[in-house]
Amino acid sequence: MPPSAGVDRAPRAAWQAALRGAVLAVACLASTLAAAEGQPGTSIATSVASRPAPAQAAAQPAAIAQRIMVLERQGRARPQETAAEVDAEITRVAPFSAAHRELLTVQGLMLAEAADGAAAERSALALDDWHLHPGAQEAGLAAGAALLIRATFAAHGGHDLKRADALVQEALGRLPPEVSDLDRYRFVMVHGYIKDRAGQLEEAVRLHHQALALADQLGTPWRRAEARTALAYSYFGARQLERARQLSDEALALASEATDWVGLGRAHNTAGIVLDGLGDQDGQRFHFEQAIACAVRAGSKRDEARYLANMADFYLKKGEFRTALLHAQRALPLARELRDPDSELVALANIGFAHISMQHLPLGKRFVAQAIAIDEDRGALAGAASTWLELGGYLEQAGDLRGAVAAYHKHRKLMAGVLRADEQKAILAMQEQYDAEQRNRSLALPQREQQIKAEQLHRRDLQQLLWALAGGVSLLSFGVIVALLRRVRQANRLLSASNQVLRQHGERDPLTGLANRRAFQDEMKRRAADGMLCGTVYLIDVDHFKQINDHHGHAVGDAVLVEVAQRLRATLREDDLIVRWGGEEFLVLVQAMAGDHVDALAGRMLAALEGTPVAVQSRQVAVTASIGFATFPIGPASLPVPWERAVNLVDTAMYLAKAHGRNRAYGVRLRQAANDESLQAITGALEAAAQDGRVALTLLRTEGQAKPVEVAA
Template structure:
């Protein structure tokens, strides 16, 4: 699996989240002199709870049992008992004992009629939210932790609030809500520094570093994880060290440092074994299996993943189970055991679907397509890529909806401001009119002048209101234009495309030539030169496409490194000539970024609709699916080339869908005629 799909201890369900509460050995809490002189004297109860919470991060079952033995040492309905039960419920969930955790939550709910009722009810919600997240119900867990924070009485200790905030942040991260996760993790970071426990300070930083990596901010991620490593090493906390090394391995994977990734992952396994943290050890074994999988050592990857799977199921950790299942599937596929491999991957996808993790499903499908393509199962790869694209569209649509809501909020705010100004002006006018009426009664000879003055005021106000409305219309138009443009490349985005389709396909059927273009090996460019270089390549490719096409042709930033072009229907010679020009424009000269020359090529799928010879009317969605499949053929057969669908024998849309799903087979059977265009040899990549 890729770095984006690799499991972090804090990314995995809230169990994994729960692993953010780490071990503090009781002897580290007590001064050494006190241990030597009063070995039999137990530490204060609060310190014992904190020490067991720390221990429970790596050994949750044993720590939960020790907390149970301390229960009688606390007074009924006391703050100490509330904290003890809260921590014990958390640890029981981590130990995969949901029934016992629910019993603790029920005990807390039974306090609702006591003076500490709100605090206990809130703690019960926290325990239940962690259990729900552990069992994969992220949506309900998110709702419950939000309610728990609202119910939490004002002024809790930083340590108690930290438990809630960490839970909320990790659920947001698991649900793919990265912006919310970053914001809430920063609050957790402040709280952890207030609490002052090294293990919490280290692990919150490592967790936030992982989210920054997911949000494509690698520099911030590396700085935060370096801070976490320094804190964990000073404390010699092996649980925290394991998690920091695991996150560092994921960061190095994202940066393309393969040897560094392997080293950090092995260090994470070793640290977890020293800490006796079986959950973490299982996770790191799964991640190490992922490394060997991407390194082409499929048998080693399969062995490690098969070792991790039963441990994950024994621990009832669905996050680790998902990683292990997917990696077993990818290893089998890479060794040509296609059906068995697909079964394991589908099992992993089913778990993410039950958890409501759409980004996780989408990422797994993308990787499935990649592994099937490499192993030679092209039809299977195309099917996986289509499923991935559908989910990517859904995620993108959510982002567009959010942007539209934000734009509407700005519009409403501007309208309210202008309405308020108009109301103030109207009030001024009313005051003036009352004053004039009073003057009229006393000074009749000023009536004419008052009338003229009122007329002038009304005229001025009318002109100002008209100018305000014109400015508002201009502002709304600018907002609309901005919402339909990709901020990086300046090209149209999918929202503009959907609006354009209402004109280009007014009857629901597309008439025109469609090209779908994908930059080859774009991830390799990011890995080798950094994400800023990737942005430079995207901007330059957008410029070259604009220079190649006419002003009225539609060019859309379709996805991460994909561009969609729609032109009026062209003859076959013109279509092929345009495809050649676009291939040449992309590969003609390297893209300059800082001191590097980056060679770039692209793969293209294209077709003109309606397609000869049947001239079947086709919706724009089906048209794009067809050229999308043609583009994947171009990538699968060597890249830097274009495949065009010239003829397609389909008399209804059902037959068209069948051909689209198995385009290469239909080509061999004569149901489809394809045109292959080879791109020019790219300029060799060089570093100045």
């Protein structure tokens, strides 16, 4: 299934609904609440005619607050039905009151999280009306809540995280200075979810820690459980697996205490994801099975569909394809009944992958095509590209190499559309902004930053004092002034060193210590003002890395990446640039070399990575890589190429290496002079260009120290 599904998409989507609420025994609660309002035996949906008499007014606020909590909790499992109950409850409260505002907020959030955009927008529009009524209570909070509902739908239903983040920021700007812990909790949880999905894990962890503290202050067990589930998932994304496991265990205990079947299901689901990262497959299966059982008991069909999709992904990894197919087939009708495109496409993709793995290739491809069509129809091209990529992997395993290459080309074509040059610049700008934010918030450097600020203030005070003393030099000895000058110079040196530490932190990958994309972009600016690349580029992708994570756990996967970085360092020269390009990909940039030296270096890197298995935790993990490479300017006419397009070309060559068996390298050389437009066409159809003679592809393998071989494709 697609990388963003299962342990990436479906589990994330499973806890992403973590703001919704759990199912209690409704009849029992109805009786309790009716009694609290002084109306024994009255239905929960009490009519307007049966509002409490004035003598009961003092008891009403507490009863309404309890009722709202019940609706919020219940709405996580059955949002549409609960939204109708909220409508009935609204008729029982004063218009434009605090209770009215909170009911609309709860209603809008549960519908937005269920991706019912039209219904959620009705709640948001009702909150927008607050400013039209001078006597309305909490007008600022109502305006913020309307924006929060829209942000929630943008993240859950619209898959537009940039817009969602902007809406939350605007919502926070509308809030009055004094906000209750409960309202603040709702805002922080939504914001943390958005940051988590956007991959800004450090910020997500910070926000979810705030949510956990607020939940503990509120003291409600099911909220305390959902806050821990959310934080556990953020820690999982940040590879803090033991901390994630501890939090998921706490969430399980609290959800059990609250008899919260929805929360318990989500806590089990997150626990399964964490144990997957720790390599505990038996524990993962147990928790996924428990999550499904809890979703069934809660009556939460949306969660049930997502957990079934998780189980399908689990069985695909285990090679139990028929069992995976059964789980995905159970998830599909539920997803369609709920009109949940995320769960539907995950189920379709898993059905297709199971059929392909059982050699039902045409049938499997049809199901995967339906999954891809869902993403393409709603404009989620990155998701569609991701599914094409995984399809290529399944087809390759099934022996359909031609189909695998075609799928990889589809992936490349879609990614080229997603990452057009103008969009790349926007993405890089956002990445730079995030890197700056990350440095400022780095948990490892708060003391250093405080020290820098203190030194800046200290330097300013010393300089002011120095000039004052200079004005009255007759009153002080020359030696005192010299000492102060030394103090200023020392402060300047400390400030310069501290700034250097911050700069290095922002340009280094924290896991491997290699340069990151930010450092590579800065290097491109230094080497060529026009952005044209000069040198030989190698793009290296660790083979079957997902399987390493699946079979051994993410801790072992991280150790493999560290070892790969060390072996590349040992193979290359000190002045060669090695970049952690992303995930299991590494980029190497060296000065332009003669053709035979370029090929020889690719061969040495292949051999260095394949040579000895990586020893981790008493395990021996075999490692190989696929490499694409080319030298720029390229071709007989030395065509200048922007670095983004150069990376795209070697990326395509690297995918050819993967499609044709892995543990090999493909080098690209232009045979004909070409312009920028024709180079783009070659990048999109590299094999065809090799067959018609526009490019030459050089194949390198390590078996028997074979010499480079020029191939047609």
